[in-house]
Amino acid sequence: MIASLRGTIVALATGRLVLEVAGVGYAVAITERHARELRVGDTVRLHTALVVREDDLSLFGFVDEVELGLFELLRTVSGVGPKSALGVLGSMDADAIAHAIANDDDAPFRAVSGIGPKTAKLIVVTLAGKLEAPRTPARGTAAGEDARAETAPRTALVAALTGLGWPERTALEAATAVIDQAEEAPLPELSVLLRRALAQLGPARDARGGSAR
Structure with a gap:
């Protein structure tokens, strides 16, 4: 399970970002409110939840626990x-x-x-x-x-x-x-x-x- 990620934001959109961690880009869904506080190039740590479905793996990121x-x-x-x-x-x-x-x-x-x-x-x-x-x-x-x-x-x-x-x-x-x-x-x-x-x-x-x- 991916419990948290720390890296650099390389792409940012409404409710979604791509966080680069050790050369790997993770697509993470975040709240729109959180997205408005961030900028491409920021280094952030996200507490994450991995939601597993039959045809999908999705990461959701949060400010804190x-x-x-x-x-x-x-x-x-x-x-x-x-x-x-x-x-x-x-x-x-x-x-x-x-x-x-x-x-x-x-x-x-x-x-x-x-x-x-x-x-x-x-x-x-x-x-x-x-x-x-x-x-x-x-x-x-x-x-x-x-x-x-x-x-x-x-x-x-x-x-x-x-x-x-x-x-x-x-x-x-x-x-x-x-x-x-x-x-x-x-x-x-x-x-x-x-x-x-x-x-x-x-x-x-x-x-x-x-x-x-």
Whole structure:
């Protein structure tokens, strides 16, 4: 699996770029918002998801692990494919998504191109309880930044654990415990938190919560 790429942008279009890494060009789909911040010649690192289908291999790139985690969560919703999930992330940031879910508000999702009323409602219903809304809707303030800093690692860690098959309630409890117990400031990278969470969940349990045999 290609988890991340670091290289130079050699081609850039709306929602897509070609990243040259060690002489190999990778076509990567990105959000339109992200594309507007980039220029050909920039050296960037992308967190990536490789989506495999019978007749296609597609790479999707993200600014950070939080966006990647949200992408994977959105894809768990019936009717939301990778392109639709990318569209949501291009229209809404992590805070906006978390607030909409917490407030049972599907209107922001209905405003995303390619997301109909039924799918918008499914997003809200399916992701309820999986995202922790920021403590304040204020943006550009120190309080808002602190809330995002606290929420983002938990969201990414829950997404990683559920992606490995753990039940969402179990994943949320483990993520909360690991983050609360962390003594480092700032928090360690997601890979470190994930190892701690898996160690806490215990090797004797499988991803469905049963006992290993």
